[in-house]
Amino acid sequence: MSDQKPTRQEWGARTTPRLQGNEHWWPDQLNLNVLHQKHPDANPFDETFRYSEAFAKLDVDELCADIDALMTDSQDWWPADWGHYGPFFIRMSWHAAGTYRALDGRGGGGTGAQRFAPLNSWPDNGNLDKARRLLWPIKQKYGEKLSWADLLVLAGNRALETMGFKTFGFGFGRSDIWAPEDDIYWGPEAEWLGDKDERYTGSFEDGSRVLDNPLAAVQMGLIYVNPEGPNGVPDAAKSAMDVRETFARMGMNDRETVALTVGGHTFGKMHGNGPADAVGGAPEEAKINEMGVGWANKHETGLGEYTITSGLEGAWTPTPTKWDNTYLETIFSHEWKVKKSPAGANQWEPVEVKDGFWVPDAHVEGKKNPPVMNAADMAMIVDPDYLKISKEYRENPDVLADEFARAWYKLLHRDMGPRARYLGPQVPNEVLVWQDPVPEHEGPLVNDEQITALKQAIANTGLTAKQLVSTAWASACTYRQTDHRGGANGARIRLEPQVGWDINVRSGVADVIDQLEKIKNDSDANISLADMIVLGGNVGVEKAVKAAGYDITIRFIPGRTDATQEMTEVDTHAYLEPRHDAFRNYMQAQSTGIPAEHLMVDRAFMLNLSAPQMAALLGGMRAIGANADENNTDGILTHRPGQLTNDFFVNLIDMGTVWEPTDESEERFVGRDRKSGETKWTASRVDLVYGSNSQLRAIAEEFGASGGERHMIHKFVSGWVKVMENDRFDLH
Numbered sequence: 001m002s003d004q005k006p007t008r009q010e011w012g013a014r015t016t017p018r019l020q021g022n023e024h025w026w027p028d029q030l031n032l033n034v035l036h037q038k039h040p041d042a043n044p045f046d047e048t049f050r051y052s053e054a055f056a057k058l059d060v061d062e063l064c065a066d067i068d069a070l071m072t073d074s075q076d077w078w079p080a081d082w083g084h085y086g087p088f089f090i091r092m093s094w095h096a097a098g099t100y101r102a103l104d105g106r107g108g109g110g111t112g113a114q115r116f117a118p119l120n121s122w123p124d125n126g127n128l129d130k131a132r133r134l135l136w137p138i139k140q141k142y143g144e145k146l147s148w149a150d151l152l153v154l155a156g157n158r159a160l161e162t163m164g165f166k167t168f169g170f171g172f173g174r175s176d177i178w179a180p181e182d183d184i185y186w187g188p189e190a191e192w193l194g195d196k197d198e199r200y201t202g203s204f205e206d207g208s209r210v211l212d213n214p215l216a217a218v219q220m221g222l223i224y225v226n227p228e229g230p231n232g233v234p235d236a237a238k239s240a241m242d243v244r245e246t247f248a249r250m251g252m253n254d255r256e257t258v259a260l261t262v263g264g265h266t267f268g269k270m271h272g273n274g275p276a277d278a279v280g281g282a283p284e285e286a287k288i289n290e291m292g293v294g295w296a297n298k299h300e301t302g303l304g305e306y307t308i309t310s311g312l313e314g315a316w317t318p319t320p321t322k323w324d325n326t327y328l329e330t331i332f333s334h335e336w337k338v339k340k341s342p343a344g345a346n347q348w349e350p351v352e353v354k355d356g357f358w359v360p361d362a363h364v365e366g367k368k369n370p371p372v373m374n375a376a377d378m379a380m381i382v383d384p385d386y387l388k389i390s391k392e393y394r395e396n397p398d399v400l401a402d403e404f405a406r407a408w409y410k411l412l413h414r415d416m417g418p419r420a421r422y423l424g425p426q427v428p429n430e431v432l433v434w435q436d437p438v439p440e441h442e443g444p445l446v447n448d449e450q451i452t453a454l455k456q457a458i459a460n461t462g463l464t465a466k467q468l469v470s471t472a473w474a475s476a477c478t479y480r481q482t483d484h485r486g487g488a489n490g491a492r493i494r495l496e497p498q499v500g501w502d503i504n505v506r507s508g509v510a511d512v513i514d515q516l517e518k519i520k521n522d523s524d525a526n527i528s529l530a531d532m533i534v535l536g537g538n539v540g541v542e543k544a545v546k547a548a549g550y551d552i553t554i555r556f557i558p559g560r561t562d563a564t565q566e567m568t569e570v571d572t573h574a575y576l577e578p579r580h581d582a583f584r585n586y587m588q589a590q591s592t593g594i595p596a597e598h599l600m601v602d603r604a605f606m607l608n609l610s611a612p613q614m615a616a617l618l619g620g621m622r623a624i625g626a627n628a629d630e631n632n633t634d635g636i637l638t639h640r641p642g643q644l645t646n647d648f649f650v651n652l653i654d655m656g657t658v659w660e661p662t663d664e665s666e667e668r669f670v671g672r673d674r675k676s677g678e679t680k681w682t683a684s685r686v687d688l689v690y691g692s693n694s695q696l697r698a699i700a701e702e703f704g705a706s707g708g709e710r711h712m713i714h715k716f717v718s719g720w721v722k723v724m725e726n727d728r729f730d731l732h
C-alpha cells in the first residue's frame, strides 16, 4: 500500500462510499434508521435464539467460581495491581452501568455497548479494553449461555464479593447488541474532554450552571465528572456541584452518591505514573495489528507500575483489595493539599501521611506511597451535605455497607427495568420501588367467554372508538424500550403522577377509565383494570376496522395487574410524561426547538415500532379522530372520522391540495384547494412529514394507493399489539 491515503472518490469507486451517506449532505434529515437497528441479519445467532433459554443452561455457581479464580490469576501482558483484578473490574462494571440516564432511559450496561464505539474509546474508559480481554476466557468458555452485557456487569459484583463485601444480589438477563446503538445523543462536542463547557448554560458562581438534558456527564468522553475538578481546575466545592447533578441524572440522591463513591474508592488505585503523552490512540483508532487494544503506552514497560490511565496516580486507602472503612478513615484523618501526579494531573495528597496510612506499592516490593484523593473524593468532605453523610458513614460502617450494597445493586440493574426481566438464582427477594413493581397475578385468568362478555359490555357503553383507542394508547404509550419502564401494565395511568399529566387530563381518559372500572366491578371475571383498558382499546380498534368494512379480531392476552400508589416512584415517573405525542397530534409548548417530526421518530423508537407501523398508527389514529385535544382537528384528513380508513394518506398526498404554514414557527399548516383556494384541512409538522420526507412518503403512497388500505390496517394492528404488549415481559 502506498503512503498516500486514497481520496474519497478513489475510495468510493472501489468500495462502498465512506462519509458520503445522506446524513453527510443533509445532517438535519430525519433518521429513520434508528427504528430498524436490530436487524435479525446482523445477529450472529439464528432467529430462534433466545438468551433467556440459553442462559437457563448456565451453571451460575461454576461461572462465579471461574470469575473468582481469574480475579487473582495475574497475566504478564497486564499484571494485576496487588495481584488482584477486583478493583479494575469494579471500575469496568461501574462504567458499563454508569452511562445510564434517567431522563430518556438510554445508556447503562444492559446491552454490552462498552465493547463498541464510542464507549470503547472514551478517554474515561481508558484501559478497560484490557479488563474485557482478561474476561475473554470466561466468555469463551460459556459462549451463548453468557452475554457480554451480563459478564461486564457481573465481574464487578463478583469482585466486591471476593474482596470481602456482601452485595445485595445479582440479576442476569441482559442480551447483547452487535453494533453500537444509533439513537443515543452523547453531547454536542466534536472533541474529547473539551473544556469549553459546550453542554452547559449559566455559571457556578450564581448557581445557575445547568447541564444540557438528557446528558449525565460533564464532558464528552467521561462517564460523570472530571476527576481533576471542573474543566481540570482543582476545586472540590465546584466538583461537588457537578457530582450532584450528574448522579441525579442517573436517579441517585446524595446518600446514594456518597455511598457509591466512598464504597467504590475503598478499592483500587488511579494510574498516571508517567508522561501523559506516552499513551497512544484509543482502541477504535489502534493499528490493525494491535487487534482492537488501544492506549499503547510507550513509557518504560507501559504496564504494571508504569500504567497510565486517568493520569492521576495513587490509591485511596492502605488496603486497596479489601472491604473496610479505611477510605473514610484516610480522608478524615488527614489535611490535604493539591499536588501534581507524575502525568501532570491535579490530585490531593496528605500534607503529612499519618502512621498506618502509607500504601504499599501495587507492584514494587517494599515501596510505600502516600494515599491520594481526586476532586470528587474531596467533594465528599468539602460539600456540607456530603460531609454530613460521610461523617455518619464513618461512625456507622454497617449503614455504609447496607446503603452501598443497595446503591450498587440499583446502579447495575436500573436500566434493566422491572424485576420480571431479571434471571438467575442470585436475584434478591426484596422488591424495590425503582423497579416499578406490579403485583403478581393471582387466581385463574379471565376466560374466553368472559372476555367476549366484557367486550360486549364495553361496546354497549356508547364509548366511541376514539375514546377507547386514545385511552388505551395513553396507558401504553409511556413505555420506553431504553430502560423498559412505563407501559400499560400496572394501570399507573390512574395514579400520581400520570392522572395529572396535561395530555391525560386534556384527552379525558379519566371518564373512560371510570366506565371501564364499572364494567369490571359488575363482572365476576378476574380481570385487572390494566387489562380492561387494553381490552377497551381493542374493542375500539375492532369497531373502527369494522366501520371501514373489514373484520379483524385483535389479540388479547390477559395477565396484567394493577399497581398501587406505594409501588410507584412518583418523581422518576415524571420522566415518562409524553410532552409530545405525534400519534395524538399533541405537543406541549417546548423550548428545545427540536422539530416535532424528530420527536415523533424518538417516540416510535421508544415504542419499538418500525417506520411502516409508525405511519399506519399515526394515519390510523387520525382516521379514528384520536387527537388529544377535542378542539384540535389537525391532521384529521377525513370526512368520516371513527373509521380506520386510509383517508389520511389519500388526502395528505393529493396534489390538489397546497399546504402553507399558518405562521413563522412552521408548526401548523393549512391545506387549500389548489384551484379554488378554499381551505380544506389543517395539519401539523408530524402530519406533513408523511408527504414531504421521501422515505415516509414512499410508505404513505403504498398505504394511499389502490389496495393499500389493507396493508395499512395490517401494520396498524401489528403496531397496536406491539405497543400494548411492549411491557409484557412474561410473554417474551
Ligand code: HEB
Residues within 6 Å of the ligand: 081, 087, 088, 089, 090, 091, 094, 224, 225, 226, 227, 243, 260, 261, 263, 264, 265, 267, 268, 269, 270, 271, 272, 308, 309, 310, 311, 312, 374, 376, 377, 408
Ligand atoms: Fe472511580 C478508579 C474517578 C466514582 C470505583 N475513579 C478511578 C479513577 C478515577 C476515578 C480518576 C482512576 C482510573 C485509573 O485507573 O487511572 N470515580 C471517579 C470519579 C467518580 C468516581 C470522579 C465520581 C464521583 N468510582 C466511582 C464509583 C465507583 C468507582 C461510583 C464504584 C462504585 N473507581 C472505582 C474503582 C477504581 C476507580 C474500583 C479503581 C480501578 C483500579 O484499581 O484499576
